[in-house]
Amino acid sequence: MNYELIPKELRPIAEKVEAQQRISEADALALYRANDLNALGMIASVVREQKNGNYATYIHNRYINYSNICILSCQFCAFAAKKRDAHAFEYAIDEIIQVVRDALCLGVTEVHMVGGLHPTLKKEWYLELLQRLRALNPNLHIKAFTAIEVRHLAQRIFRMPIRDTLETLRTAGLGSITGGGAEIFDPAVRDKICRGKETAAEWLDVHRTWHSMGGRSTCTMLYGHIETLPQRVDHLRQLRGLQDETDGFTGFVPFAFEPSQSHGILAQVKRASAFEQLRN
Incomplete structure (x- = not known):
């Protein structure tokens, strides 16, 4: 993940996700309140690849x-x-x-x-x-x-x-x-x-x-x-x-x-x- 494209306030959450650690309810609220769709998409894509690889069905x-x-x-x-x-x-x-x-x-x-x-x-x-x-x-x-x-x-x-x-x-x-x-x-x-x-x-x-x-x-x-x-x-x-x-x-x-x-x-x-x- 390119952390330079992730806003500073979301980087701790992105690091959790990349380390396959569970996010908290406070983290989830922060993601919901974020307006950077590119950053949200990057974080979500990491989870997708961790779970399913680079596949869509x-x-x-x-x-x-x-x-x-x-x-x-x-x-x-x-x-x-x-x-x-x-x-x-x-x-x-x-x-x-x-x-x-x-x-x-x-x-x-x-x-x-x-x-x-x-x-x-x-x-x-x-x-x-x-x-x-x-x-x-x-x-x-x-x-x-x-x-x-x-x-x-x-x-x-x-x-x-x-x-x-x-x-x-x-x-x-x-x-x-x-x-x-x-x-x-x-x-x-x-x-x-x-x-x-x-x-x-x-x-x-x-x-x-x-x-x-x-x-x-x-x-x-x-x-x-x-x-x-x-x-x-x-x-x-x-x-x-x-x-x-x-x-x-x-x-x-x-x-x-x-x-x-x-x-x-x-x-x-x-x-x-x-x-x-x-x-x-």
């Missing part, structure tokens, strides 16, 4: 929302709908299978599938969907369901413990679970943007359980709304803590909040700038 997948019908009414969400809403939708299993069959002809290796917390779809519907997807191609990786979907299925649909629910889904064809729904872990923020959704501890517990079963998942953070920088850092700290415990996350995905259809406390939020998105 991608997945050719098909993303599917099987339904947007949801029993929750998260304040930030422009996706969810009630059954009576004009924009509500729910795909039949045959429709989903055809979409994936067409995608397989294009070379996809994964289907990524999530939806709302549907109030009336039955256990048999979810299991048939997974079984028929797996039957299309045994090598197709099925990545599906957020932690809150898993909790919804366990508590309201399957009426089974979370571990048993995950095992049942895996037997039917589930390959991994998605990282959505984490938002920001701070309880005060969650109360304002997604009241009624699972707590941070509950989100982490679903992933911890899945990891303990040998499963893998991704993790996420929704930023650029009402959260503070310390709250972002705390979110990252908790994700890092679970990764230390299980080594089960395969990737981290930061999502910038999309304010175009927001309301209430989020109505005046400005879209995260390109600079902010690069920094995250």
